[in-house]
Amino acid sequence: MQNVLSFFGRIAGLAVLLVCAARTVHGAELPPVETLQRLMTDPAQAVQVYEPHLSVGDRHVAIRYVGYPAAAVFERILGKDWQGKGETVEFRALDGYVSRLPVRRFLRERAYLVFARQDGAPFTVNNLRQNEKDVPLGPWYLIWDNIANPALIAEGARNWPYQVKEISLVAVSDAALLPKGLDPRFRPGAALVKTHCLQCHKVNGFGGEKFEGNLAEIARDSDRADFLRLLLVPAAQRDGATMPALSDRLPEAERRRIAGAIFDYLRAVPVLP
Ligand code: HEC
Known part of the structure; x- marks a missing residue:
């Protein structure tokens, strides 16, 4: 019995290892x-x-x-x-x-x-x-x-x-960020989200763990102007916001362009279950 148990224990351990090896x-x-x-x-x-x-x-x-x-x-x-x-x-x-x-x-x-x-x-x-x-x-x-x-x-x-x-x-796979059906013109937006947002947020389950929720879903429920204002000046949109303003070392016009591309991508990317 002992042997059987440890055998299954080992198989289970192996399965866990294999699943992890796909990424880490x-x-x-x-x-x-x-x-x-x-x-x-x-x-x-x-x-x-x-x-x-x-x-x-x-x-x-x-x-x-x-x-x-x-x-x-x-x-x-x-x-x-x-x-x-x-x-x-x-x-x-x-x-x-x-x-x-x-x-x-x-x-x-x-x-x-x-x-x-x-x-x-x-x-x-x-x-x-x-x-x-x-x-x-x-x-x-x-x-x-x-x-x-x-x-x-x-x-x-x-x-x-x-x-x-x-x-x-x-080995990072971008599959969740670029699902089938996404118009290729939104790809640059996906790269910008990776650079600026996914340290803390997730899109379709991919990203950091500082904030719950799927940015693609949140963007669908948001007004474009409000969303952009939140990214550019979080404190203007919320008291005591702890989210950093989008790259505040870049020129303002560039920040607006990035924020717009991020929003448009998030609106367009199919939400995966
Ligand atoms: C350093 C971590 C961090 C980064 C990077 C970051 N955020 Fe946030 N974000 C937060 C936190 C924390 C909150 C919760 C509200 C607060 O405290 O400001 C938040 C809140 C939000 C909200 C409001 C969500 C809601 O349901 O109320 C949106 C939308 C959002 N972030 C989008 C973005 C986008 C888009 C980017 C990339 C341009 C980004 N965030 C980058 C940490 C971050």
């Missing part, structure tokens, strides 16, 4: 700071960046954090051949935020996983765009060496996930 090629919880410190060959280093959550307009706030090059952590946690295991690195945060970034981005730009501030101040940040104060950044925070890099500065905080607890290499 290799994933791991990030260990606590002290454990990773023991695993890393080189000591943690200080890195100075312009903190995008605190920088407003041309006033850049420089902060020094302490941590490790992201590529070195991936090598330790995901294996030496991490660059060949999937096209996308996925970061999952304690608050449901999911950030998916191409592997090749980490080969081109310098990113760090940090765990403290060098000046000993609390490891928190005021997220000005999301109306949130003293947000804890730990256990791990992904930052980019943006000081001499205007393109990275222009991205704002979008690719700086904090409270990161898990990293994975994934």
Whole structure:
């Protein structure tokens, strides 16, 4: 009996593995700071960046954090051949935020996983765009060496996930975003939703977990002008909104164009059950 049970247990375990393997090629919880410190060959280093959550307009706030090059952590946690295991690195945060970034981005730009501030101040940040104060950044925070890099500065905080607890290499399928029947002229809108919205929201079950619901359904129940205003100036549409304004480092006309393309895509994409 014991054997039969463990046999079925193993089959069930295998089935779970197979289902996951379809997407997550290799994933791991990030260990606590002290454990990773023991695993890393080189000591943690200080890195100075312009903190995008605190920088407003041309006033850049420089902060020094302490941590490790992201590529070195991936090598330790995901294996030496991490660059060949999937096209996308996925970061999952304690608050449901999911950030998916191409592997090749980490080969081109310098990113760090940090765990403290060098000046000993609390490891928190005021997220000005999301109306949130003293947000804890730990256990791990992904930052980019943006000081001499205007393109990275222009991205704002979008690719700086904090409270990161898990990293994975994934094969991301866009099938849910581009179902059959979607007019090809809405494809650019799908790409914009991926860039600007799916860290927190879902379309047809695909995306982050910070907010419940399917954006495609929400858009169908929304007025175009109200929806665009919510994306461009969330605080104007709601008191105490914690959603960040759409890329507020881009020119206004460009922001409007992106918001419009996003709405039109969300209205057009067939809602999957
Ligand atoms: C950093 C996370 C985050 C990102 C990125 C984000 N949102 Fe939100 N969004 C929220 C949160 C949180 C709320 C809940 C209301 C609030 O606190 O502002 C929300 C609310 C909304 C609502 C209102 C939903 C309802 O039923 O009341 C819509 C619509 C919406 N977001 C659309 C978008 C679109 C479209 C994008 C991309 C351009 C986007 N959001 C990007 C976090 C985010």
